[in-house]
Amino acid sequence: DTAVSQTPKYLVTQMGNDKSIKCEQNLGHDTMYWYKQDSKKFLKIMFSYNNKELIINETVPNRFSPKSPDKAHLNLHINSLELGDSAVYFCASSLNGEGYEQYFGPGTRLTVT
């Protein structure tokens, strides 16, 4: 069974479109995260939710909006896509508190043309 899954794995779309990426974890974790990884492999935290509540909201454009319908899901919706949004997006989850590692999904490669 996949621990953290993301769909789709690849997403190619045109500038100006709206798209969503879904994430689900079956580990019973309380906290979920979205990261953006650029072409140089730099990993940037975007959002974090704990028990469906937003706890980290880094400086990202308002076009990005996370939604957590329940604690096993954290979806990422992106409006008005731009070329600079092209990247690999990773979902992750962890138990609450110190010392617990994150479990990452396989990533969604978004290409905006």
Place this chain on the structure above:
Amino acid sequence: GNSVTQMEGPVTLSEEAFLTINCTYTATGYPSLFWYVQYPGEGLQLLLKATKADDKGSNKGFEATYRKETTSFHLEKGSVQVSDSAVYFCARNTGNQFYFGTGTSLTVIP
């Protein structure tokens, strides 16, 4: 502040060479420390971790020791293999917040 600094890559080694990837951190208190590995086309996965000073994490021949005095958590492996080619990330956490280094790309050639 809270940050993680790891040595810049890329690193290229011959098979069976010794590997060291340096990592230092700044933090208030005593965070937990991690090394993650990312193989091509995959997500990050935990390689090893240490949760308190002087702990040594180890896995798949890799080791790292939590050094409070030098605020370091250097990754080492005695004899690398081609299959170790990947990007390695040092990270620390405090509560639910994780801080990642910039990643070090390792290529091992036969």
